[in-house]
Structure formats: structure tokens, C-alpha cells
Amino acid sequence: KMTVKAVKMPCTAPNVYAKVPDGGWGWTVAFAFFFVEALTYGIIKSFGVFFNDLMDSFDETNSRISWIISICVFVQTFTAPLSTVLSNRFGHRFVVMAGGVLVSTGMVTASFARSVVDMYVTIGIISGLGYCLSFLPTVTILSQYFDKRRSLVTAVASTGECFAVFSFAPAITALKEQIGWRYSLLSVGVLQLSIVICGSLLRPILIQEQEEVKVQPPEEPTETKYMLENEQTRTSIESIDSGVEITTSPSNVPGKTKAEPKSEEPKEPVQILVENNSTPPEPKTKLLDFSVMRDYSFICYAFFGLFATLGFFAPSLYIIPLSLSLGIGKDHSAYILSAMAIAEVFGRISAGWVLNKKPIRKIYIELICVVLLSVALFAFPFASEFWGLMICSIFFGFMLGTVAGTHIPLLAEDDVVGIARMSSAAGVYVFIQSLAGLAGPPLAGVLVDTTQNYSSAFYSCAAGMVLGAVFLSLVRPCKVGLCHQQQQQQCAEQSPGGVVPDLPDDFIDMDIGKAEHSGKGCDGV
Numbered sequence: 001k002m003t004v005k006a007v008k009m010p011c012t013a014p015n016v017y018a019k020v021p022d023g024g025w026g027w028t029v030a031f032a033f034f035f036v037e038a039l040t041y042g043i044i045k046s047f048g049v050f051f052n053d054l055m056d057s058f059d060e061t062n063s064r065i066s067w068i069i070s071i072c073v074f075v076q077t078f079t080a081p082l083s084t085v086l087s088n089r090f091g092h093r094f095v096v097m098a099g100g101v102l103v104s105t106g107m108v109t110a111s112f113a114r115s116v117v118d119m120y121v122t123i124g125i126i127s128g129l130g131y132c133l134s135f136l137p138t139v140t141i142l143s144q145y146f147d148k149r150r151s152l153v154t155a156v157a158s159t160g161e162c163f164a165v166f167s168f169a170p171a172i173t174a175l176k177e178q179i180g181w182r183y184s185l186l187s188v189g190v191l192q193l194s195i196v197i198c199g200s201l202l203r204p205i206l207i208q209e210q211e212e213v214k215v216q217p218p219e220e221p222t223e224t225k226y227m228l229e230n231e232q233t234r235t236s237i238e239s240i241d242s243g244v245e246i247t248t249s250p251s252n253v254p255g256k257t258k259a260e261p262k263s264e265e266p267k268e269p270v271q272i273l274v275e276n277n278s279t280p281p282e283p284k285t286k287l288l289d290f291s292v293m294r295d296y297s298f299i300c301y302a303f304f305g306l307f308a309t310l311g312f313f314a315p316s317l318y319i320i321p322l323s324l325s326l327g328i329g330k331d332h333s334a335y336i337l338s339a340m341a342i343a344e345v346f347g348r349i350s351a352g353w354v355l356n357k358k359p360i361r362k363i364y365i366e367l368i369c370v371v372l373l374s375v376a377l378f379a380f381p382f383a384s385e386f387w388g389l390m391i392c393s394i395f396f397g398f399m400l401g402t403v404a405g406t407h408i409p410l411l412a413e414d415d416v417v418g419i420a421r422m423s424s425a426a427g428v429y430v431f432i433q434s435l436a437g438l439a440g441p442p443l444a445g446v447l448v449d450t451t452q453n454y455s456s457a458f459y460s461c462a463a464g465m466v467l468g469a470v471f472l473s474l475v476r477p478c479k480v481g482l483c484h485q486q487q488q489q490q491c492a493e494q495s496p497g498g499v500v501p502d503l504p505d506d507f508i509d510m511d512i513g514k515a516e517h518s519g520k521g522c523d524g525v
Contacts, residue, residue: 292421309433381455
């Protein structure tokens, strides 16, 4: 049965659109993602303000305290497939709200910790799992609400992390002086409970395309319609559930038969948009689609994320020690970190604006940004005074924003996996990143301890970023090669034995059109 009546959905039901809205409720989702980003990654990057307090309270070394964030980042990325499975099973809203509860519980419990091991469990494991359940489903559902504006909206919304780093660090520092680090940590945990409110705003989205039915006018406009009682000659059109029945009679009705004229019929074809409610049940959605691992373009992109992650966290950890080793004061060192955060905001917005332009090959723009980010990492060891380090930090922050704000949303592009498989691809991609997230900071620390020079940490980050750029450059060629291979297989299936059947000349144009359309679908040209 097909009906034209629109059904009003309650506020808890998914938003139903005929196509990707590129707005609508998506703006509310973007607003929620801004605060989720601030309360997850923003807090992680601002946690350094507690380091000295934790070392003094627990009488531990800097290395053992730094493992709190390393474990947290590892758990956050390692459990990404679990986040994908739960989102596909229970929905993004419920998972994000549950993640907010875990984040807040872990941080509040950590304020009562008596040893660094307690911090490993509370912040590292409990809050780390909550960060994963909060962040990944939010960025995934945001990508579903936007198509043409996806890059720009995601980049702007992701600046919540940068504003959090810029504002939370001095605010928490001032709060510690008034109430101490334990109550400050408790206040942060209570604030992170706001993630539950943000999660409640993530209404699911359902794209349900409308069918177009054309009702053709009668071939003879002067033909009169008749109502006949004979059931064998009656033709009933009931394709539209409106209670209206239209009947026609054969064209050879005797002229003496009386006719009951109807209202004048339209001369032009009438287009009716209907919603098909009798579609066959859709197959069950896979909780985690590992078929992306057979896609060579995704494998290359995953290796890019693995090596590029080596350069994401270490510079933020070692920029202040590097500046202090150059004789720069603590106040000026803090200015360098703040300038890096502000530059990252502009980098994210600029990348989103550029990637929003049409037509543009987004994967190549990302590659250029990664190459420039590698140059920025190589430049740090050559800075010898405050302004040189400031320029390197601003350049690094800007380029970091262009990459960090776009590398996950780019999974939705056809050059990688596409929007249909983005949810599973994001889970697997972030899971692979977890290895570098866990090993990156300790690796840089080992190099610093061995060489007694902070420059070696930046060299290791730069080397990882260069390897990431190499794999990123292979994503597009792998995708094009896979599409051509699929086209050849389809052609072989359509022409068994390699013999193309003879076709009339009338079919030439149609076949050329199909070939061009197929090429556009794979190559995205």
C-alpha cells in the first residue's frame, strides 16, 4: 500500500528526510559536538595543569604521572570498535549519554584517589572508555546530517577543543589556588556531566527517498469515461490510498450508450510524490562491518592515521620543556602554548572552508597539509630563541588544525570508504590509531632520555608524519585501481566468453552514458 499522508514523528523518533538536509536539526548536532569536543579532548589536553600537584601528592615521577593520559588515550582509541557496535545496536544518543556518565564518574572518583594506580583506573580506564563512547558517535552522526557543508561544519564544531585548551587551563589553575587540586578535579568531573545533555540532542536521522509517480493523460482527450457495472470491463486504479476510484471503459463502446461526463481531465502529466510503506524489510545492519579491511584505499588511510598520530600529541607535551631548555621563562612558555591553541582554531576553520569548495579533491588538500605539518615539526629543533619558537608553534598549530579537524570526517568521502560505511570505518580507523597513541609519548620520552635533547622528540614526530604522508598519497591511486577492476569484472559478467553481443545503433548513446555515469561513481570526477 502506498500513501501520501505525512506522519508526524515524536521527538524521540528519528528525523526523516528525503535527502541529506545539510542543516535542519544538524545545526543542533553541531552545537552538541562543539561542547562534546571541549569536554573530552579539551580536558585531556588541559590535564597537564595537574601534573605537578599529582607528583607532589603521590611522590611519583613525571613519567609515571604521564601514563595517566597515555592509558586514557589508548583506552579511548582502542575501544573505538566497541563504540561503533553499541551505536549501531542502541543508537548514538544512548551511547553518548552513557559515555558522559562514565567520563564524569571516572573524573569525580579520581578526586578521591590515594595513589597513582587509582588514577590509572579512574581516569585512564573509566574516563577513557567514556571519552570514546562520547566523541566517536557524535562526530559520526554529525557527518550524516551534512553533505556539501560537511567539511566546514565539522571543522568549525571541532574548534571546541581549542577553545577549551585556551580557557580551561588558566581557569583550572586559578581554581586550584582557591580550593585545591582535588576539589578542582571534582568540579571538572561535574562539568563533564554536561555531555549527557549534549547526547540527548543527537536525534537519529533517516534518509527516505520519495518515489515519483507519473499519471499520464488519456491518449484521446475527447474520450468520455463511463461507469460500467460489468466487473470484467472495469479497471480500478488503487495505487494511491486516497479512497478515490477511477474507472475507464474500452474504446469500442457503442455510441448509443449514455455517458456520464466527468470533470475535465488535466492535459499534462501529473507528478505525485508518494511514500512507499510496503517496501520489503531491509536486511539487518551489521554491528561492525570489517569489509573495509579489504579496501586497499582504507588500509592506506589507516596506516596514514597510525603514523600521523605520532606527531599529534608529543609536541604539545614537549613544547614547554623545549622552551625552558632554551632559557625561556615559564610565563613566555605558556604564551607559546596559548598561541599554538589559537592558531589551531584558525587552521581548523580554514581547512573546513577550503574543503567545502566545489569541485575539489579533498584527499589531495589533506596531503598538502600533512606535508606542511611535517615541515613544521622539522623546524622546531632549529629555533633558538623565543620568537623563533613562537613562529614555529603558530605554524605548527595552524597546520595541526587543518589535519586534526578533518582526518576522521574524510572517511565519509568516496575516495576513502564513503558515508555508508563511515561508522564501521571510523571505529576500525581509531582502533588502529590507538597503537600510536599509546606508544607515541613514551617513545619520544625514551629518545629524550637517551639523547638528553628535546629536539629528538620532534624529529621522531616528523619522521612519523612523513611516513603518514607517503601512505596518504597512495589512497587515491588504490581507490581508482579498485574501481577500474570492478568495472572490468562487471563488463566480463555482462559479456560471457569475452564476446560482446551485437546491439542496434540505437543503444550506442545509452551505453556510453552508462559508462560515463559508472566512471563518475567510482572516480568521483
